Amino acid sequence: MKKIIIATLSASALFAASFGAQAAPAKAATCVGCHGADGNSVVPNFPKLAGQHANYLEKQLKDFRDGFRKDATMAAFAKGLTDAEIKELAAFYASQAPK
Numbered sequence: 001m002k003k004i005i006i007a008t009l010s011a012s013a014l015f016a017a018s019f020g021a022q023a024a025p026a027k028a029a030t031c032v033g034c035h036g037a038d039g040n041s042v043v044p045n046f047p048k049l050a051g052q053h054a055n056y057l058e059k060q061l062k063d064f065r066d067g068f069r070k071d072a073t074m075a076a077f078a079k080g081l082t083d084a085e086i087k088e089l090a091a092f093y094a095s096q097a098p099k
Contacts, residue, residue: 022095025088030077039093051098057090 024037031049035041039049049057063069065078065086081089 022092025085025092027081027085027089028092031089031093034073035093038096040096040099048098049093050096052094054087054090054094057093058086061086061089 031039034043034046035049039051041048060069061078061081062083064071064074065081067075069075078086
C-alpha cells in the first residue's frame with residue numbers, strides 16, 4: 001500500500017511539473033538580466049514579474065512600447081515587441097510561481 005501511495009504521488013508530481021511548465025519565449029532572454037530567469041527578481045529596483053496577472057503585464061509592456069510609461073531601458077526593449085510577443089511574454093511570466 002505504501003508503495004502505491006508513493007508511486008501515485010510521484011506520478012502526480014511529475015505530471016503537474018510537466019503540465020505546468022512553460023518554456024520561456026525567446027524574447028525573455030532579454031528580461032533575465034533584471035527580472036531573473038523565472039521573473040523572480042532578487043534586486044529591489046526591478047519588479048518581480050512571476051505570478052502577476054497576464055493582462056497587467058501585457059498592459060505595462062504595451063505602455064512602455066507606446067511611450068505611456070517612461071523608462072529608457074524598458075522602452076528600448078519593448079519598442080521592438082509585437083502584440084503577439086507581448087502576449088506570449090505576459091502569459092509566460094504569469095504562469096511562473098512567485099518566490
